[in-house]
Structures are given as C-alpha cells and as structure tokens.
Amino acid sequence: MMTTTTRAADRRARAALSRLMEPSDWVGLALVAAVGALDGLRIATGEVNPGPELQAELYRLLNREQSRSQQGMLSEALQRWRPRIKDLDPERDLATIERLGGTVLVPGDESWPVELADLELAEPLCLWTRGQHSHGIPPAERTIAVVGSRDSTNYGNSATGDLAAGLTQKGYCVASGGAYGIDAQAHRSALAAAEPGHWPATIAIMACGLDRYYPAGNEELLRTVASRGLLLSELPPGAAPTRWRFLQRNRLIAALAGTTVVVEARWRSGALNTAHHAAGLGRPVGAVPGSIYSANSAGTHRLLRDGSAVCVTDAAEVAELAGPLDAGAAAEQQVPLSDHDGLSVEDLLLLDALPVRQGTTVEKLSAVAGLPMRTVLAGLGRLEIMSLAQQDSSGWRRQQRS
Amino acid sequence: MMTTTTRAADRRARAALSRLMEPSDWVGLALVAAVGALDGLRIATGEVNPGPELQAELYRLLNREQSRSQQGMLSEALQRWRPRIKDLDPERDLATIERLGGTVLVPGDESWPVELADLELAEPLCLWTRGQHSHGIPPAERTIAVVGSRDSTNYGNSATGDLAAGLTQKGYCVASGGAYGIDAQAHRSALAAAEPGHWPATIAIMACGLDRYYPAGNEELLRTVASRGLLLSELPPGAAPTRWRFLQRNRLIAALAGTTVVVEARWRSGALNTAHHAAGLGRPVGAVPGSIYSANSAGTHRLLRDGSAVCVTDAAEVAELAGPLDAGAAAEQQVPLSDHDGLSVEDLLLLDALPVRQGTTVEKLSAVAGLPMRTVLAGLGRLEIMSLAQQDSSGWRRQQRS
Known part of the structure; x- marks a missing residue:
C-alpha cells in the first residue's frame, strides 16, 4: 500500500509523464512498468541516469530481442522526451484540471477503471x-x-x-x-x-x-x-x-x-x-x-x-x-403468427388443398392433397377447431381468420 | 447400365411417380430407393403387393425405429396415393412437355445435375x-x-x-x-x-x-x-x-x-x-x-x-x-490512398506536428512531435520526398498533395 504522500507523488509524476510522452509510447510505458512513475520521471527527465540493467529489463517488458540497431532504444527515447522537459509543470496542470471541476485518476485509485x-x-x-x-x-x-x-x-x-x-x-x-x-x-x-x-x-x-x-x-x-x-x-x-x-x-x-x-x-x-x-x-x-x-x-x-x-x-x-444488465432486458422480437404455424405437414397439405370459395368433398380433398381419406377427415377436424376450415352445404372450404 | 428400353421405362415411371407423390414424400422416395422406380410405381399403384421385408427396408432407409405406431407407414402411404392413381397418364404428360419444347430428366441422364x-x-x-x-x-x-x-x-x-x-x-x-x-x-x-x-x-x-x-x-x-x-x-x-x-x-x-x-x-x-x-x-x-x-x-x-x-x-x-470462375474474377476493392498510408509511427507524429500555413523550426517540431531532432531531420527528408513536407524561408510546413 502506498502512503498518502507517495500516492500524491505518484499522481504528480504520472501527470508530468502524460505531458512528456505521447500516448502508447512503448519505451516510456515500459520504463514506468520497470521502475515506477516517480523513478521513471527522474530517468526520463535526465535527473537520474539509467542503470546498465534497465535497458535489458525494458527489452524483456517489450518482448523484444536486443539487436544492435535497437540498442539505443532508451537513449533515443530520452532524446525524444528532452525537448518537452522545459514545459513540465504538473502542479500547474493539476491546478488547471481542478479549476475546471475535474481531477486526474491513476491506477490504484478506487475509481480507476479496472x-x-x-x-x-x-x-x-x-x-x-x-x-x-x-x-x-x-x-x-x-x-x-x-x-x-x-x-x-x-x-x-x-x-x-x-x-x-x-x-x-x-x-x-x-x-x-x-x-x-x-x-x-x-x-x-x-x-x-x-x-x-x-x-x-x-x-x-x-x-x-x-x-x-x-x-x-x-x-x-x-x-x-x-x-x-x-x-x-x-x-x-x-x-x-x-x-x-x-x-x-x-x-x-x-x-x-x-x-x-x-x-x-x-x-x-x-x-x-x-x-x-x-x-x-x-x-x-x-x-x-x-x-x-x-x-x-x-x-x-x-x-x-x-x-x-x-x-x-x-x-x-x-x-x-x-449481455443484459438484467435477465429480461433482451426482449424477443415480436412477430405475428402465420396461419400455418405449428401445423403438421399433412395438415399443411390439407390446408393448401382447401378451396377458398366453393366447398368441396372429402374425396376430392384426398386426391388434391394426396392424403388418405382418414387423414383428411382427422385433419379437417383439427383445422376446424383452429378456425382454418369450415363446412357448409357445399362441403369443406377454407375459413379466413378474422 | 440400363438398356435404352429400360431407361425409357424408368423415365416413364418417374414421370408417373412425380404426379402420384408430393415432393419430398419420404415413404415414396424410400420405396423408389429400395426397389427402383418401376417396381416402386407397381407397388404404389397397388399392382404389386409389397413383400414383408419391404417395410423394414423402408425404416432402415429412413433411419427410423420401427415402432407400433409406425407399422402402418407404407399402408398409410398407399392410401395417400390411391386417390391419384386414376389421374396417372405419364404418356400424356411426356407428350405435353415435349409439345412445350421441354423434356423430363431423371437421375443417370448425362444432363442430370449431379x-x-x-x-x-x-x-x-x-x-x-x-x-x-x-x-x-x-x-x-x-x-x-x-x-x-x-x-x-x-x-x-x-x-x-x-x-x-x-x-x-x-x-x-x-x-x-x-x-x-x-x-x-x-x-x-x-x-x-x-x-x-x-x-x-x-x-x-x-x-x-x-x-x-x-x-x-x-x-x-x-x-x-x-x-x-x-x-x-x-x-x-x-x-x-x-x-x-x-x-x-x-x-x-x-x-x-x-x-x-x-x-x-x-x-x-x-x-x-x-x-x-x-x-x-x-x-x-x-x-x-x-x-x-x-x-x-x-x-x-x-x-x-x-x-x-x-x-x-x-x-x-x-x-x-x-469461388471465382477464374482467378482474376474477384477484383480487389479500389480505394484511394490516404496521405498517411505506409508512414511509420514517427513520420506520422511528425506529419501531425507540421503546421499547414506558417513554417516552423526543426527544434519546435521536435518538441511538438515528441521526437529527437535527429529523427525529425530524417523524417522531414522522407516526407519531402513524398511531397508531404516542404521548406521555405519561414521553415518547414506541410505540403498539400494536389
């Protein structure tokens, strides 16, 4: 656990580093990961010279092979940061954000987004x-x-x-x-x-x-x-x-x-x-x-x-x-049911065979639908219950759902 | 290989079966798969009685367990087909399609879609x-x-x-x-x-x-x-x-x-x-x-x-x-190149830092871009070659591509 004083110093150092380094400056981020924000800032500003092991540690953090061309990685970064050192004034920046009703959050803060x-x-x-x-x-x-x-x-x-x-x-x-x-x-x-x-x-x-x-x-x-x-x-x-x-x-x-x-x-x-x-x-x-x-x-x-x-x-x-905030949040799309929803294949064939206007006989329905008479009779009963078929003096015909 | 006469009979039988049975009539299709179109038609029309092993063979083809309720599967199918038998006249149907300049294809025909x-x-x-x-x-x-x-x-x-x-x-x-x-x-x-x-x-x-x-x-x-x-x-x-x-x-x-x-x-x-x-x-x-x-x-x-x-x-x-008919068929979507295509991160930072109107110094660019002077100089050279940067009496500034 950091003390309150250390936390304040860490916050001040990170505020300063955020001005010194561009977002996603890999060398800078590796530096802070290796030695922390306070020492990172001291090294980045030239106040402290990096030890000989630091460069190797940075390569390890960045998952890179140390090659001849990359050996100057940290010294290049130091050169990159140098022109901005004179503009560093974290107290001023912190005062500015506070005056605007804001703040600066750092990792470890309770409200830092995990x-x-x-x-x-x-x-x-x-x-x-x-x-x-x-x-x-x-x-x-x-x-x-x-x-x-x-x-x-x-x-x-x-x-x-x-x-x-x-x-x-x-x-x-x-x-x-x-x-x-x-x-x-x-x-x-x-x-x-x-x-x-x-x-x-x-x-x-x-x-x-x-x-x-x-x-x-x-x-x-x-x-x-x-x-x-x-x-x-x-x-x-x-x-x-x-x-x-x-x-x-x-x-x-x-x-x-x-x-x-x-x-x-x-x-x-x-x-x-x-x-x-x-x-x-x-x-x-x-x-x-x-x-x-x-x-x-x-x-x-x-x-x-x-x-x-x-x-x-x-x-x-x-x-x-x-992923819903509560279980009922993702509502099912509501669609109207069709006439033929849930019908068996045989009842669907029968429904298709039923004439709309003039009624017909069970025998004719059997030929048109390609179903045995017994199946036609049973199916007509089911379709009648579902208000899809009706019988009158002319025989069986389709009933339109109102 | 079927003989020409057998092929003609097979074609005639399938033409007849296509009138007797609805599309995807599983029992009918299993029947034809089991005994062929000719015998299938004879059984479907009641000309020949199905042997006792046929029902078992149909269940096997349909990957179904033979249960008590399903034992009547074939006899139900026969009842279903019966009302249409009197309308069968494949010669008439074949003559009709020929008169319309058409034909009927059956599996095994050279032009049958595999x-x-x-x-x-x-x-x-x-x-x-x-x-x-x-x-x-x-x-x-x-x-x-x-x-x-x-x-x-x-x-x-x-x-x-x-x-x-x-x-x-x-x-x-x-x-x-x-x-x-x-x-x-x-x-x-x-x-x-x-x-x-x-x-x-x-x-x-x-x-x-x-x-x-x-x-x-x-x-x-x-x-x-x-x-x-x-x-x-x-x-x-x-x-x-x-x-x-x-x-x-x-x-x-x-x-x-x-x-x-x-x-x-x-x-x-x-x-x-x-x-x-x-x-x-x-x-x-x-x-x-x-x-x-x-x-x-x-x-x-x-x-x-x-x-x-x-x-x-x-x-x-x-x-x-x-999947293209020939290798060149799928053309790549053509999109215009952007100014920053192919630039390294450092050159991109530098390009962003370049003022559009009034020129600036290498030192200032170094601070604004957060890059060492050496990198800025090398980068300006590259951007100049790419017509993205230009130098005049006021210093370096962005060059707009024409």
Missing part, C-alpha cells in the same frame, strides 16, 4: 477527467461505445439516435469520441434520454486536453457533457489533438466500453480502428447495416463481412450483444 | 424442363441463386438488378423462383445482361407444372425465360402451386445453386427457407444488408446476425463467396 488493465502495457499512465466523476466511471459492462463517421448521413443519425436513446433507457452509459456526426449524435441522444440525476449521462473520450472543446463546432455539446456527463482524456490540459492521439484515443474508447457499436463508417475510417481495438481486446463489436449504395456503410459492411462485428439493428440487439 | 445428390433421399424423382436445355443445366459452381421478397422495395430491386447483371456479366447463371419482386427482378436483369447465345440466360425453378405460368402477372417474363433461359420443376404438367410445393421447391433452388444470395426478406420469408436449405447443404449463403428501418431487410439482417449468411454488397463479393 478494464483498462486489459490494455496491458498500453494502459494509460493516468486519466484526466472533467464532469460528473463523483460516482466514478461506469464499469465496462454497463458502458457501450457508439461511434462512427464524422460526415454521417440522415440515416446514420437516426440509427444513432435510436440506439443511444434506447441503450440509455435500458440503463447503459453511452460512450463516444466527441467528434462531429455519429459521435455527437450519440452524446446528444444519450443526454436527451438520460433521466435527471442519472450520472454520468454520457462519456466523451477525447484526444486532447480537457481545457479545450474540440472540435469547436461541438463546444456547446461538450459543455453539456462536462455538466451532465463525463469528459475523459489521457492527455494533460493544453494538449492539442493530433492524428496519432486520435488513433490512440480509440483504444481507450474500446477498453472503457464493454461493447462497441459502429453505426456508420467509410471503407477507411477511424471508427473501424476503434472496432479493431475492441475486437483485439475480445470485446463484442456490433455494426449497423445500411444501404449497399451508401459509402458511409461500406466500413460497417466490411466489419460484418470479415466477421469482426455482429449485425445489430436496434438497442435490444446491442443489449443482447453486451 | 449436385442434386446432396439432397440424399430428398433428391427429386425427376426434373421437368422447358427452354434452353440443349446445353444441359449449368453446374452448381456456376449457378447463383438470387432470391427474396415478393413485395420488394425500390432498394431491393436496384440491389437485385446490380447483382444479377454483374454476376451474369462475370459468367455465372442466375437462378431464382420466378415469383414477383426480387425473383422477377433477378430473372429480368440476368436476361438483360446475358450476351446473345449465352444459354441458359437464367433459370427459374418453379413450384408447379411447366405448362402454366405462375404467377399470372409474370407470364411475359416466364415466357422469355422459357425462350432464352430454362424453366425447371419436379412437378408434372398441370400441377398447381401449393404452399408445400413452394417450400419443397426452395430445396431445389438451394441444391441447384452453388451459392444462394438473399437480397430482401421479411423476418419470416420463404427466401429464408431457401437460405436455410442452402446452409444445410453446406453451400455458401450471402445476404444483402439494408436499412434497419426496412421490414424487407429484417430477414436478411436476421441471417447476418445468426451467422447463416455472409454480408455481400456487390457482384464481386458474391463471386468471392461463390
């Missing part, structure tokens, strides 16, 4: 949060990521709206990436469907510092998420979004959600990246089908084709994929 | 044909069934048209059930796309005798199929379509086609029955996705969800499912 450990070495160093974090982060089994294209279609927006609202009403928490299009629609519908006091109403996992709202067009929405939902990021305040950070952010969406649903995605789309992260973690992935003529469904169809995703068409099917 | 043997005991007794049968029936590997709802939508019709035309152009033969909606569209598009002299242009597998065009609204279409394509049925001339015959006809579609594609189907649809027959035979099944708001796609989504079918969105994907 499912992030599935990322193994790629588990983030810390999570900056903002918004309704007093009740913690919902567990993955209750969190469903709804993601997709930024340039969504009306169809995609409708599907997203129905899924996100339905899932929220079923008690799941909808997570997404705060982007335009499907992401924004998912957050909006979750906010609209969430009952008052149901915190967090939705989770936006961002690729930049939480002191900024990105993209700018979503500022109002993200403000609402910060008020009634939760904003999360592994990047410190001030960090700008970059393509690399978006790609790495996707692994966090996949890891924080027990289930990921892609509503619309082009053939090549960041949402597919999230889906592949989720599949890689062994989490269920759903894809919403759409028109074969819509470029925005080419990516979801690709997921369906290659077996990475299950076809989902409504919130109940997503809940079924996620 | 793939029907996959149906085992449910292999049809014979196949009545009409149309372009001089070149035989295309092998299953070259035949693709395109089936679906009778009440198809515009979307379903477009998808069917594109698939059927594309598959025909690739050299496949499109088979369907001659019904309204998807079936009709499949036949029409195959007829339109087939090159002159390419026989049969399409195959319609019917649930009634081939002397009638059913449904009546498709008469013109089915006439064209009979002229440039092929009509097939296991039912003799004069036989009316019944629900039972439709269901059994579906097994023939599935068995004659190497691959079955369902374009549109409601939650409960005959097309799903065809798909399940195909899956049961181990043949690939494709399903076309559609709007989650379309009842006509509920059945195809059901197939995708339960894993019975693979998602297919164009003719190339269906051909891939079918």
Whole structure:
C-alpha cells in the first residue's frame, strides 16, 4: 500500500509523464512498468541516469530481442522526451484540471477503471477527467461505445439516435469520441434520454486536453457533457489533438466500453480502428447495416463481412450483444403468427388443398392433397377447431381468420 | 447400365411417380430407393403387393425405429396415393412437355445435375424442363441463386438488378423462383445482361407444372425465360402451386445453386427457407444488408446476425463467396490512398506536428512531435520526398498533395 504522500507523488509524476510522452509510447510505458512513475520521471527527465540493467529489463517488458540497431532504444527515447522537459509543470496542470471541476485518476485509485488493465502495457499512465466523476466511471459492462463517421448521413443519425436513446433507457452509459456526426449524435441522444440525476449521462473520450472543446463546432455539446456527463482524456490540459492521439484515443474508447457499436463508417475510417481495438481486446463489436449504395456503410459492411462485428439493428440487439444488465432486458422480437404455424405437414397439405370459395368433398380433398381419406377427415377436424376450415352445404372450404 | 428400353421405362415411371407423390414424400422416395422406380410405381399403384421385408427396408432407409405406431407407414402411404392413381397418364404428360419444347430428366441422364445428390433421399424423382436445355443445366459452381421478397422495395430491386447483371456479366447463371419482386427482378436483369447465345440466360425453378405460368402477372417474363433461359420443376404438367410445393421447391433452388444470395426478406420469408436449405447443404449463403428501418431487410439482417449468411454488397463479393470462375474474377476493392498510408509511427507524429500555413523550426517540431531532432531531420527528408513536407524561408510546413 502506498502512503498518502507517495500516492500524491505518484499522481504528480504520472501527470508530468502524460505531458512528456505521447500516448502508447512503448519505451516510456515500459520504463514506468520497470521502475515506477516517480523513478521513471527522474530517468526520463535526465535527473537520474539509467542503470546498465534497465535497458535489458525494458527489452524483456517489450518482448523484444536486443539487436544492435535497437540498442539505443532508451537513449533515443530520452532524446525524444528532452525537448518537452522545459514545459513540465504538473502542479500547474493539476491546478488547471481542478479549476475546471475535474481531477486526474491513476491506477490504484478506487475509481480507476479496472478494464483498462486489459490494455496491458498500453494502459494509460493516468486519466484526466472533467464532469460528473463523483460516482466514478461506469464499469465496462454497463458502458457501450457508439461511434462512427464524422460526415454521417440522415440515416446514420437516426440509427444513432435510436440506439443511444434506447441503450440509455435500458440503463447503459453511452460512450463516444466527441467528434462531429455519429459521435455527437450519440452524446446528444444519450443526454436527451438520460433521466435527471442519472450520472454520468454520457462519456466523451477525447484526444486532447480537457481545457479545450474540440472540435469547436461541438463546444456547446461538450459543455453539456462536462455538466451532465463525463469528459475523459489521457492527455494533460493544453494538449492539442493530433492524428496519432486520435488513433490512440480509440483504444481507450474500446477498453472503457464493454461493447462497441459502429453505426456508420467509410471503407477507411477511424471508427473501424476503434472496432479493431475492441475486437483485439475480445470485446463484442456490433455494426449497423445500411444501404449497399451508401459509402458511409461500406466500413460497417466490411466489419460484418470479415466477421469482426455482429449485425445489430436496434438497442435490444446491442443489449443482447453486451449481455443484459438484467435477465429480461433482451426482449424477443415480436412477430405475428402465420396461419400455418405449428401445423403438421399433412395438415399443411390439407390446408393448401382447401378451396377458398366453393366447398368441396372429402374425396376430392384426398386426391388434391394426396392424403388418405382418414387423414383428411382427422385433419379437417383439427383445422376446424383452429378456425382454418369450415363446412357448409357445399362441403369443406377454407375459413379466413378474422 | 440400363438398356435404352429400360431407361425409357424408368423415365416413364418417374414421370408417373412425380404426379402420384408430393415432393419430398419420404415413404415414396424410400420405396423408389429400395426397389427402383418401376417396381416402386407397381407397388404404389397397388399392382404389386409389397413383400414383408419391404417395410423394414423402408425404416432402415429412413433411419427410423420401427415402432407400433409406425407399422402402418407404407399402408398409410398407399392410401395417400390411391386417390391419384386414376389421374396417372405419364404418356400424356411426356407428350405435353415435349409439345412445350421441354423434356423430363431423371437421375443417370448425362444432363442430370449431379449436385442434386446432396439432397440424399430428398433428391427429386425427376426434373421437368422447358427452354434452353440443349446445353444441359449449368453446374452448381456456376449457378447463383438470387432470391427474396415478393413485395420488394425500390432498394431491393436496384440491389437485385446490380447483382444479377454483374454476376451474369462475370459468367455465372442466375437462378431464382420466378415469383414477383426480387425473383422477377433477378430473372429480368440476368436476361438483360446475358450476351446473345449465352444459354441458359437464367433459370427459374418453379413450384408447379411447366405448362402454366405462375404467377399470372409474370407470364411475359416466364415466357422469355422459357425462350432464352430454362424453366425447371419436379412437378408434372398441370400441377398447381401449393404452399408445400413452394417450400419443397426452395430445396431445389438451394441444391441447384452453388451459392444462394438473399437480397430482401421479411423476418419470416420463404427466401429464408431457401437460405436455410442452402446452409444445410453446406453451400455458401450471402445476404444483402439494408436499412434497419426496412421490414424487407429484417430477414436478411436476421441471417447476418445468426451467422447463416455472409454480408455481400456487390457482384464481386458474391463471386468471392461463390469461388471465382477464374482467378482474376474477384477484383480487389479500389480505394484511394490516404496521405498517411505506409508512414511509420514517427513520420506520422511528425506529419501531425507540421503546421499547414506558417513554417516552423526543426527544434519546435521536435518538441511538438515528441521526437529527437535527429529523427525529425530524417523524417522531414522522407516526407519531402513524398511531397508531404516542404521548406521555405519561414521553415518547414506541410505540403498539400494536389
């Protein structure tokens, strides 16, 4: 057990490291895994020189063979980190996030999402949060990521709206990436469907510092998420979004959600990246089908084709994929019964043979249906009870169900 | 080897049996399997009494335990067939089909589709044909069934048209059930796309005798199929379509086609029955996705969800499912390359860090990208060669690809 003082130092060190290193900086993550955040920060900033065994330990952690070309791995990393050392000021960053009503979570905190450990070495160093974090982060089994294209279609927006609202009403928490299009629609519908006091109403996992709202067009929405939902990021305040950070952010969406649903995605789309992260973690992935003529469904169809995703068409099917929160959550699709449901083959043949208007004889029915007279007689009795056959002066005929 | 006379007698007997017995009459099919078509007809018509061992042999063929309640199986069947004996006139039926320019095929004929043997005991007794049968029936590997709802939508019709035309152009033969909606569209598009002299242009597998065009609204279409394509049925001339015959006809579609594609189907649809027959035979099944708001796609989504079918969105994907006729048939989907395709992680970080307008220094890039100066310099060289970076008086900036 760490003492309170050690915990505070660990938190401060991880906050600093999250500014020094890009997300998923393997050498940096291995360094922290080997010596801890405090000593890791001392080494990364050049305050302490790494011992001769450290490089070997890093190779072991990274499951790599030590080759001549890789021998400079740690010294290359040190060079990579060096230009950012002068900007390190974790006290300032912690003060910033607190002023924004947020906090920074680190592994070992009670509210640290345990499912992030599935990322193994790629588990983030810390999570900056903002918004309704007093009740913690919902567990993955209750969190469903709804993601997709930024340039969504009306169809995609409708599907997203129905899924996100339905899932929220079923008690799941909808997570997404705060982007335009499907992401924004998912957050909006979750906010609209969430009952008052149901915190967090939705989770936006961002690729930049939480002191900024990105993209700018979503500022109002993200403000609402910060008020009634939760904003999360592994990047410190001030960090700008970059393509690399978006790609790495996707692994966090996949890891924080027990289930990921892609509503619309082009053939090549960041949402597919999230889906592949989720599949890689062994989490269920759903894809919403759409028109074969819509470029925005080419990516979801690709997921369906290659077996990475299950076809989902409504919130109940997503809940079924996620594993229901309670046993009754996955409702069976209701379909009207047909006339011929449950009939034996012989009664079906007989039903087909029965004329609709003018009645006929048992003998004729026997020839038309290809059934012995005895079977026809017994079958007519059964069909009569089921209100499928009736007898009048002209003989036997079909009775239309009202 | 049967002699010519025996073959003619066998053909005549099977033609008669196809009128006496409903499709998939298990006892009748076991009877023919046990004693052949000629003796089977003699027993079925009461001309010859079955020997005491026959019942046991039928149970063996049907893999059933002989129980007290089943002991009357054959005598029940005889009663079932009796009312139709007076209508038997195979010479008349054979003359009718010949007058229509058709013929009747039986197992053992050179043009008998060998793939029907996959149906085992449910292999049809014979196949009545009409149309372009001089070149035989295309092998299953070259035949693709395109089936679906009778009440198809515009979307379903477009998808069917594109698939059927594309598959025909690739050299496949499109088979369907001659019904309204998807079936009709499949036949029409195959007829339109087939090159002159390419026989049969399409195959319609019917649930009634081939002397009638059913449904009546498709008469013109089915006439064209009979002229440039092929009509097939296991039912003799004069036989009316019944629900039972439709269901059994579906097994023939599935068995004659190497691959079955369902374009549109409601939650409960005959097309799903065809798909399940195909899956049961181990043949690939494709399903076309559609709007989650379309009842006509509920059945195809059901197939995708339960894993019975693979998602297919164009003719190339269906051909891939079918196994290409030639190695080059399945064309790779062409997608434009993105700026960042093939870049290393470090070059991607660097590309993200490059400003778009005002140039910047290598030192600043090193801090922003989190990369050592040396890596930045090498990376800028690579990006410059790829026309992704450029240097001017203000420093390094992003170059937009034209």
